[in-house]
Amino acid sequence: MSAFDLFKRVSKAPTNPHVSPARRTFDIADLYRGPVVIADDKAEGQELALDEKLRQAYFWIVNTAIISPHYDIEYNEEPPQEFSIGDHKSRLTLPTGQSYSSFVLLPLLTFALRRKCLLIGGPGRGKTASAILMGVLGGYSLKDVRRSMLHGHPQMTTADLLGNPLPADLINAQKVEDIRIAWRKWLSMRVKIVDEYNRIPTRTQSALLTVMGDNYAELLDQIHECPESAWFLTANDEQGGGTYQVIEALRDRIDVIVQALSFNPRFLGQLLTRIEEGIRPEEAMPKEIVFTEAQIDRMGAQIRAIQLSPEVRRRIEFFSSQFEFCDVAAEQFEYKTKDTARLAGVEWHTLTAQETGKDRLKDLGAQSKNGISVRMLMTLLLYAKAMAFFRGNPAVELSDVRQILPFVFHDKLIPDIDAPFFESAGNAMFRSDRVGWLRRLFDLSCAEYERLNLDQDDAVLALTTQFDRGLEGLSESDTRQQLFQIERTVNELIKGQKLYGHLYDDLLKLKYLHQRYTNYLRWLRAG
Template structure:
């Protein structure tokens, strides 16, 4: 086998033994799925797309990017753990197939067609992995390279989007008649913006429209972009670069991945590549390149992955900790960090009021903001994508635990004044956001288990009755529900401090109380 053949070798199926693509539902449309593309949007080949995705992953980690890091850990039995150093660093040997976030996340981003920010020092392969994603999407390498938008301080909106044709600029009687030569990259399904934090602010706004709303606008002309996977790179995640990145643009980024350092033990591998002149993006095996219909099918297959109600409930509970901020208002609906932010008041100023809560245990105290709807939607998509990648039709708790840190990386801002970061070895979590967010999720789940919410969830009980509908519900039943809500609120008001997860529960109960009260009034009027 030649060196080149060795680098082109794709892992044999099954890449995840014991996990074959399975289905719980049998859709009649599956009859027409197979090796021939029928031109239908939901078309997917018979061969498992998850298997192809895994083969692409293993090719990249084995031959493409040297990334010997397994920071996304899965275990199907007790893993072996070793402790090193005075700071008690844990090293876990995972017992199930585990992954390198630096390769996996960009690949999931390609499958889910979202927006991925690759951060890390120069020369760590950020642009290389983005280019490999372009090649995996079926574009020739030359086209991918030409389509990369290199951020630089002089970059104008027309540099980014396109130019009006000079002849039409002269002859046009209205803006409609100006013909724009749109840049080719706008029509591609993989978009790469290199060093996005070097783009001037005005041009960033144009980029925001393209990234956020999937169209480009110039001289009143609109270019509708296809659904695409975006890859942005930056040397500095903390707002460095030539220009400050506008907040809205940062908010559009769905997932943040760090390019880890080069492991010097792999220098001989690097030497081989230098000597043989091998560039991974030039030798991507054709069998792992996705067609357009496969990319479309990947997106729809990911969305078909189920989320168990128990997992959704845990996500709800996790997200509920952060927005609540008791000192921000007198009326409960406004007790949010957003209220303080809109008033331009530092949380620390208001925090001085004693609320009697344990500031270390209160998870909400660790952040300066809450989790947005967009971030939650993105989290759900990446959790599903992770489950799909592992060949499962239902997302697991571990899928959520592994994906949330990367999705919320730039979405949750740590409150560095929180006493939590002073305790034990938590000071490292001030800078290690992935571990911090994972710890937040773990602590949230511990609290969820302590409250025994899987079995005793007062709000879920009331909600399940309400979801059956109000049609035919008698006055007596409505009154019983109202009493149930009032009793729950009464009990909570006596026995607990007010924490973030209770905030959403109280508001939900208030909402249900209002719905039942209105219905009761109607029943009494209709009597």
């Protein structure tokens, strides 16, 4: 193999340079760095910071392995140049900050977090190739990655998925626990790839669910514990249009969904070179960007240590509050949720027909048929931290949340495409553009948050902060004062207001605080 190999070249420059305080040191080793870069015959053994290594992996993939990257995760440092094109006023933005290709970045963040990513898109768009790259990035040989990849097909059995009992044991065993299982190799891999998962029969999907959800496999009372893994699943159609309907629990285990975008024929020249030179990027991944198991462990810990400020957290809380509330679903306040109606089997259009009084265009909750689960929120927080880590930042920015959110909620927050929002001028295309819709939804939520001036004036937050200081030593009169304050806040909040999702959650929080103070008061009196 040539030492000068474009496909093995990793950027030596910082991939996301930051202005850092002056700390001038001169390393004499720099004398030998310069315009000539040759793979060294003597490994340097110097370990890069893990975020830098992750960015190097990203840039190697977008510059070398993926021919036409789309920069759909846009960051701006200054107002970007925007162009409005055609009758539909299609908007082209030229971002002023380092922007990223979701199809590469999301699998990479999934790899770093060891979560589960579904790659969707038409045939031949690089979904499987992208998943294979993640396997090679995890330190496996290309041969191992290919051999351990599961290919979904309609005849796939649980044995195909998990393994087979040893034939000799089947004949000789006196008890079922004596039957040893030849477990499939993929179960022990730290990067698991399931190609065309929507072609797997429903019964086999259930076995897959156990491995995905609980990280173990079970066959004939034998258990095989799987290592923590990153999962990459592919499907031509995430809407269940494969050979078999994907069971909901399995879909729910998927953390992010990312679409493989189309090939830009303007890059055909590079494709031609690749054919002529017989180059396969997955065979030429430089060793500098391959992660060891210990590095992935450390990276996970570093990602979890990324800060998420209360200001950003409040925006996420406010956004999440919009969707679950359904005024007509129940009489009892706590049960006024879309889930109550869903569990009762009430038709969606029956519910929406009953809604009265509220501005359904303004009500963000009216745009979705469901709410946001705890699992979705945990995934959002983790991926937002991973995004900040990838960008080399110590804390999550609001823009990180804005960029990551659509891929987490992609098929989890179900749009009500008959909602007035989608009828409005310019919004019809959001019926098919989930990513754009979710990003718009978040923007609208943030705008409403700012209109309500909640950064400055949040009575519920003030009461929560007061409560978080603890009840110990609180006198009876102070407790009564707090109870009075809560009741007054409820009165102020509901004065002349329609009941929207965020207000509903605020009122439930106030009820919680009221109950805690009430119980404390009872305890004081009893003592």
